Amino acid sequence: MLDKRIEAAIRRVVGVGGEKFSVPQTLDEAIQYSVFPGGARIRPTILLSVAVACGDDIPSLADAAAAALEMIHCASLVHDDLPCFDNAETRRGKPSVHNKFGESTAVLVGDSLIANAFGVIAKASEKDPLRATKLISLLSKYTGFPNGICAGQAWETETNVDLSAYHQTKTGALFIAATQMGAASAGHDPEPWFELGARIGEAFQVADDLLDVLCSEDETGKPAGQDLVNQRPNAVSAYGVDGAKQKLRNILGGAISSIPSCPGEAKLAEMVKLQSNRLLPKEHMKPVA
Amino acid sequence: MLDKRIEAAIRRVVGVGGEKFSVPQTLDEAIQYSVFPGGARIRPTILLSVAVACGDDIPSLADAAAAALEMIHCASLVHDDLPCFDNAETRRGKPSVHNKFGESTAVLVGDSLIANAFGVIAKASEKDPLRATKLISLLSKYTGFPNGICAGQAWETETNVDLSAYHQTKTGALFIAATQMGAASAGHDPEPWFELGARIGEAFQVADDLLDVLCSEDETGKPAGQDLVNQRPNAVSAYGVDGAKQKLRNILGGAISSIPSCPGEAKLAEMVKLQSNRLLPKEHMKPVA
Numbered sequence: 001m002l003d004k005r006i007e008a009a010i011r012r013v014v015g016v017g018g019e020k021f022s023v024p025q026t027l028d029e030a031i032q033y034s035v036f037p038g039g040a041r042i043r044p045t046i047l048l049s050v051a052v053a054c055g056d057d058i059p060s061l062a063d064a065a066a067a068a069l070e071m072i073h074c075a076s077l078v079h080d081d082l083p084c085f086d087n088a089e090t091r092r093g094k095p096s097v098h099n100k101f102g103e104s105t106a107v108l109v110g111d112s113l114i115a116n117a118f119g120v121i122a123k124a125s126e127k128d129p130l131r132a133t134k135l136i137s138l139l140s141k142y143t144g145f146p147n148g149i150c151a152g153q154a155w156e157t158e159t160n161v162d163l164s165a166y167h168q169t170k171t172g173a174l175f176i177a178a179t180q181m182g183a184a185s186a187g188h189d190p191e192p193w194f195e196l197g198a199r200i201g202e203a204f205q206v207a208d209d210l211l212d213v214l215c216s217e218d219e220t221g222k223p224a225g226q227d228l229v230n231q232r233p234n235a236v237s238a239y240g241v242d243g244a245k246q247k248l249r250n251i252l253g254g255a256i257s258s259i260p261s262c263p264g265e266a267k268l269a270e271m272v273k274l275q276s277n278r279l280l281p282k283e284h285m286k287p288v289a
Numbered sequence: 290m291l292d293k294r295i296e297a298a299i300r301r302v303v304g305v306g307g308e309k310f311s312v313p314q315t316l317d318e319a320i321q322y323s324v325f326p327g328g329a330r331i332r333p334t335i336l337l338s339v340a341v342a343c344g345d346d347i348p349s350l351a352d353a354a355a356a357a358l359e360m361i362h363c364a365s366l367v368h369d370d371l372p373c374f375d376n377a378e379t380r381r382g383k384p385s386v387h388n389k390f391g392e393s394t395a396v397l398v399g400d401s402l403i404a405n406a407f408g409v410i411a412k413a414s415e416k417d418p419l420r421a422t423k424l425i426s427l428l429s430k431y432t433g434f435p436n437g438i439c440a441g442q443a444w445e446t447e448t449n450v451d452l453s454a455y456h457q458t459k460t461g462a463l464f465i466a467a468t469q470m471g472a473a474s475a476g477h478d479p480e481p482w483f484e485l486g487a488r489i490g491e492a493f494q495v496a497d498d499l500l501d502v503l504c505s506e507d508e509t510g511k512p513a514g515q516d517l518v519n520q521r522p523n524a525v526s527a528y529g530v531d532g533a534k535q536k537l538r539n540i541l542g543g544a545i546s547s548i549p550s551c552p553g554e555a556k557l558a559e560m561v562k563l564q565s566n567r568l569l570p571k572e573h574m575k576p577v578a
Contacts, residue, residue, distance in 0.1 A: 022451040023435040027443035031434060072404075079400060084392035103373035107396065108443050111368060112434035114400060115361075118407035119429025122422040129418035133411040136425060140408025145320060145401035146312040154316035154397050162311040 002052075006044045009063035010035060010070055013120045014113075030101040030109045035074050039092055042275065043178045044070045046200065049271045050182025050193065053264030058131070062185040064124030065135050068117040069181060072139065073174055075113035076149050078106050085153065114143065134184045142177035149173045171208070172201030183260075192260040199255035200272070206248045207279035209235040214284055245285060252276045252288050291341075295333045298352035299324060299359055302409045303402075319390040319398045324363050328381055331564065332467045333359045335489065338560045339471025339482065342553030347420070351474040353413030354424050357406035358470060361432050362463055364402035367395050369442060403432065423473045431466035438462045460497070461490030472549075481549040488544035489561070495537045496568035498524040503573055534574060541565045541577050 014035045015028075044066035051062040081088040081096040083103065088096050098106035118136055125132030142148045152170025155161050168176075176197035180190035213236045235244040255276075256269050276288040303324045304317075333355035340351040370377040370385040372392065377385050387395035407425055414421030431437045441459025444450050457465075465486030469479035502525045524533040544565075545558050565577045 022454040024440055024443035024447045025449075026447060027434060027440065075400075079396055082393075082396065084396060102446070104371075104446055105443065107368055107371065107373060108434075108439050110400065111364075111403060111432075112437075112439040114403050115429050115433030115437060115439060117429075119426050119433065122425040122429060125419075125422040129422045130414075133414040133418045133421050133425075136411040136422075137408050140404050140406075140411060143400075144404030144408065145316060145397075148401075148404060150397050150401040150404060151313055151316065154313035154394065157391070157393055158313045158315060160314075165311040 002045055002048050003041070005063065006041050006048065006066055006070070007038070009044070009067040010038070010041075013064070013067050013116070014071065026101060026105055027108055027112065030097055030105045031112055033100065034078050034097050034109050034113070035071065037092075038070070038074075040278070041070060042204075043073050043174050045271075045275070046175065046178040046197075047182040047185070049268055050179050050196075051186045053262050053268040054183050054186035054188040055263055056186050058127050058185065058187075061121075061124050061127065061131060061135070062182070064121050065139075065181045065185045068120045068135075068139060069174065069177055071113045071117040071120070072143050072149075072177075075110040075117075076153075076174075078113075079110040080153060082106060085156075128187070131184060131187060134190070135181050138177055138181050138184060138190060142173040147173065167202065167205055168198065171205040172198050175201035175204065183262075188262065195258040196255055196260075196272075199251055199258060200275075203248055203251045203255060203276065203279065206235045206244055206251065210241065210244050210248070210280060210284065212236075213241065215281065245280075248279070248285070249288060256288075291334055291337050292330070294352065295330050295337065295355055295359070296327070298333070298356040299327070299330075302353070302356050302405070303360065315390060315394055316397055316401065319386055319394045320401055322389065323367050323386050323398050323402070324360065326381075327359070327363075329567070330359060331493075332362050332463050334560075334564070335464065335467040335486075336471040336474070338557055339468050339485075340475045342551045342557040343472050343475035343477040344552055345475050347416050347474065347476075350410075350413050350416065350420060350424070351471070353410050354428075354470045354474045357409045357424075357428060358463065358466055360402045360406040360409070361428065361438075361466075364399040364406075365438050365442075365463075367402075368399040371395060374442065374445075417476075420473060420476060423479070424470050427466055427470050427473060427479060431462040436462065456491065456494055457487065460494040461487050464490035464493065472551075477551065484547040485544055485549075485561075488540055488547060489564075492537055492540045492544060492565065492568065495524045495533055495540065499530065499533050499537070499569060499573065501525075502530065504570065534569075537568070537574070538577060545577075 015032050047066045047069055048062055056062055077091060078097045080086055081091055082098055089099050090096055097109055121132055121135050145151050147169060149169060152166060152173060155166035155170065176194055179193040179197035183193045184190045235247060239247055256272050259265055259268055273288050304321050336355045336358055337351055345351055366380060367386045369375055370380055371387055378388050379385055386398055410421055410424050434440045437458060441455060441462060444455035444459065465483055468482040468486035472482045473479045524536060528536055545561050548554055548557055562577050
């Protein structure tokens with residue numbers, strides 16, 4: 001049910017080409033290409049799930065926040081794939097944006113999505129401008145420097161890496177944004193929602209590390225074994241496959257028990273379990289109970 | 290007087306490194322390098338001048354808007370200098386960001402500045418959240434796609450270029466943002482301020498085209514003759530040197546007469562004249578009367 005709501009929210013705000021104003025066609029096409037068809041839309045799903053659990057009294061604002069967060073995520077994928085970072089030829093089973101449209105267009109796709117994302121929230125602010133500015137503050141914080149995914153990506157080229165800061169910014173930031181913005185979009189204090197986002201982020205990091213080792217390119221839609229190639233820190237090299245799987249289960253258990261009390265607490269716990277069981281292919285993990 | 294106010298406003302929001310949170314040092318340093326020392330800070334100067342002309346009743350919000358606009362401008366310079374765009378080795382008389390810190394850091398500098406800029410305005414919103422969301426809408430519009438500098442840059446790689454859309458987005462957008470955000474930050478309707486921004490933008494475009502032909506790298510701090518090298522549209526190739534100078538004077542006259550009525554109208558006209566006379570070295574142009 002949230003799936004359709006999310007796609008509609010994103011469709012409403014991405015893809016303004018062809019309107020009264022003459023637009024550069026390649027960039028227009030490349031922006032669409034980078035956002036549609038999407039991946040699992042997991043961050044906006046978490047955001048809206050938390051918003052619903054908190055009452056979702058201004059759905060149009062929650063939708064805007066969800067779409068904006070997914071735009072930032074798509075932007076980060078496009079920039080991370082660039083030759084100067086991962087130099088990824090494919091993404092979601094199709095050519096990466098720079099591979100298909102060229103490097104300069106890929107840089108502009110990311111820049112455009114970042115800049116437009118904030119406008120999407122601002123434009124949906126009429127019912128509660130104060131709430132909108134809180135959402136924008138959170139999205140800015142978890143996108144930029146020093147607490148956001150930009151800082152996270154920057155750790156990968158540092159000689160002295162703070163591993164905890166690296167993980168929290170690189171993978172955690174947009175999950176923390178998801179839970180905190182979900183709460184804020186429904187008028188709840190975002191602070192108590194930090195831990196749930198951080199734990200989900202950790203779980204995704206560990207699952208991603210496992211996928212990188214366990215699965216082929218066909219299954220994940222991106223080249224396998226990249227962490228080893230790029231000498232990035234990885235939970236599997238630290239704990240072994242079984243240790244990493246156990247760690248993942250522990251994190252998910254902690255995530256569920258960290259959910260702040262709110263009207264839709266029980267349903268939200270179910271959603272987190274459901275998403276948890278999608279993290280790895282069935283043959284690789286017993287379901288989280 | 291505005292100079293000090295602008296530098297203080299930018300200093301307050303750029304350069305958060307070294308605080309409680311561990312930060313990636315190279316990105317921190319590169320962000321500072323890209324913003325300090327600045328160029329003429331012309332866009333925030335215009336923004337604050339318009340804000341003052343409109344009463345400037347929430348100076349902290351106008352300061353935040355001015356700093357945010359300059360951050361976007363600096364981000365655009367860093368990304369435009371990248372090898373996949375202008376491949377510029379120098380900027381403001383020193384090595385360009387990617388030349389000094391590497392390409393991946395340069396991409397992240399731009400991304401961080403864009404993302405942080407919106408947070409700067411959101412954080413300064415407490416006295417009037419509605420006004421802040423209007424400022425964020427404007428900044429987003431004139432940064433992203435299809436009306437912002439991202440679209441402007443994208444025109445440079447299109448086969449069929451809409452020249453008017455190209456100029457309005459590439460050079461005009463942030464000047465229009467400057468005048469409209471100046472008005473909005475003081476609670477005035479931004480709409481009537483569009484023309485002043487658009488005309489100032491046009492004037493800068495023509496002046497830049499003239500500088501590219503008339504001046505050496507020593508005078509401008511960037512390589513000369515780049516438009517010819519990169520086959521970009523240029524007012525001098527279209528109208529000749531004298532024709533372009535005449536066009537510049539006409540645009541500036543129009544800019545001054547387009548100033549909407551406001552408490553500080555006369556003083557603002559003086560400021561525009563002052564800035565106009567700095568567009569080209571004295572030997573190349575008679576002062577605007």
